[in-house]
Amino acid sequence: MSHEIKNYLVTGGAGFIGSHLVDSLLSEGNNVITIDNFDEFYSKEVKLSNIASALTFDTFQLIEGDIRDKDLLDDLFSNNHIDVVIHLAAKAGVRPSIENTVEYYDVNINGTLNILEAMKKFDVKNLIFASSSSVYGNNKKVPFSESDIVDYPISPYAATKKSGELLCHTYHHLYDFKINCLRFFTVYGPRQRPDLAIHKFSKMILNDETIPMFGDGTTKRDYTYIDDIIQGIKLAIKNLNGYEVFNLGESRTIMLKELITLIEKEIGKKANIEKLPLQPGDVEQTYADVSKAKELLNYDPQYEIEEGIKNFIEWLKKS
Numbered sequence: 607m608s609h610e611i612k613n614y615l616v617t618g619g620a621g622f623i624g625s626h627l628v629d630s631l632l633s634e635g636n637n638v639i640t641i642d643n644f645d646e647f648y649s650k651e652v653k654l655s656n657i658a659s660a661l662t663f664d665t666f667q668l669i670e671g672d673i674r675d676k677d678l679l680d681d682l683f684s685n686n687h688i689d690v691v692i693h694l695a696a697k698a699g700v701r702p703s704i705e706n707t708v709e710y711y712d713v714n715i716n717g718t719l720n721i722l723e724a725m726k727k728f729d730v731k732n733l734i735f736a737s738s739s740s741v742y743g744n745n746k747k748v749p750f751s752e753s754d755i756v757d758y759p760i761s762p763y764a765a766t767k768k769s770g771e772l773l774c775h776t777y778h779h780l781y782d783f784k785i786n787c788l789r790f791f792t793v794y795g796p797r798q799r800p801d802l803a804i805h806k807f808s809k810m811i812l813n814d815e816t817i818p819m820f821g822d823g824t825t826k827r828d829y830t831y832i833d834d835i836i837q838g839i840k841l842a843i844k845n846l847n848g849y850e851v852f853n854l855g856e857s858r859t860i861m862l863k864e865l866i867t868l869i870e871k872e873i874g875k876k877a878n879i880e881k882l883p884l885q886p887g888d889v890e891q892t893y894a895d896v897s898k899a900k901e902l903l904n905y906d907p908q909y910e911i912e913e914g915i916k917n918f919i920e921w922l923k924k925s
């Protein structure tokens with residue numbers, strides 16, 4: 607299938623989701639620029655290995671820098687023609703946002719505003735914004751749908767993501783930006799962030815360490831395999847029309863204790879579990895209604911958790 611080569615800016619492209627997107631866009635012959643400040647949330651070494659393959663492409667440009675640096679953004683946008691921005695750079699993670707609320711606000715809200723302002727100044731009008739299932743807070747109605755009210759976040763991280771959506775809508779309204787906000791539901795797979803449960807638990811079980819289980823193991827998550835998220839992002843890029851919000855999940859929920867059992871089975875070892883109190887900011891469950899993405903984007907998630915965990919553990923053992 608022939609397709610038009612485009613120039614993409616992927617913010618946070620050295621991270622987990624970003625690096626997979628960068629690889630996929632490069633493999634189709636596109637030009638990709640990434641701005642990433644190698645935030646110390648996890649190691650630069652890991653992020654550099656995420657983009658090791660991308661760095662071999664002449665069509666890839668890495669700019670080591672911060673989205674809070676307006677002069678740098680001005681240079682970036684004035685020196686490069688950009689068709690679409692995929693804004694993934696953020697301070698991620700719910701629990702640390704309670705400790706570092708001011709920094710989360712600064713990067714996720716002011717940083718997003720800087721990206722929008724630079725786009726306005728340089729007349730770039732196509733944007734994908736990485737939002738999160740956390741905006742649903744402790745929504746009682748399941749599955750979560752884009753038409754549900756999301757005015758009740760329970761963590762600073764969630765509030766920054768909801769704020770990002772609000773800023774996006776404003777720029778769509780005032781300046782006719784075409785924006786899709788994608789609410790990702792817990793993403794996992796090769797290169798997953800080391801702070802997230804699947805990665806953390808698998809590594810600890812492999813190393814015979816005791817894993818901390820927050821709560822009684824009945825909190826539920828809709829875990830989305832990275833290839834499905836990349837499929838969703840790319841479909842969202844192709845379908846930029848006005849302003850839309852889409853859930854990207856698998857539409858299946860797994861209890862934390864079931865997840866641990868799946869990991870144990872795949873690794874072939876029992877976990878030592880230490881039960882700890884539920885963490886503030888953690889929601890009870892996430893569960894995506896993906897019918898809107900299916901209908902408007904043709905999103906068609908492929909991975910059951912069993913297969914995804916198997917792929918992840920294979921990758922972890924090799925890495």
Ligand SMILES: NC(=O)c1ccc[n+]([C@@H]2O[C@H](COP(=O)([O-])OP(=O)(O)OC[C@H]3O[C@@H](n4cnc5c(N)ncnc54)[C@H](O)[C@@H]3O)[C@@H](O)[C@H]2O)c1
Binds near residue numbers: 619642644672699717
């Ligand atoms: N992984 C998930 O389950 C999940 C779920 C919902 C939403 N999201 C969102 O998706 C996006 C990507 O998440 P991820 O899991 O790949 O996280 P990640 O931490 O692996 O990637 C984020 C990248 O952004 C970079 N970054 C952070 N602050 C920056 C700054 N000030 N300037 C430039 N770069 C900066 C980091 O160095 C990192 O490489 C984030 O916006 C996150 O909030 C992720």
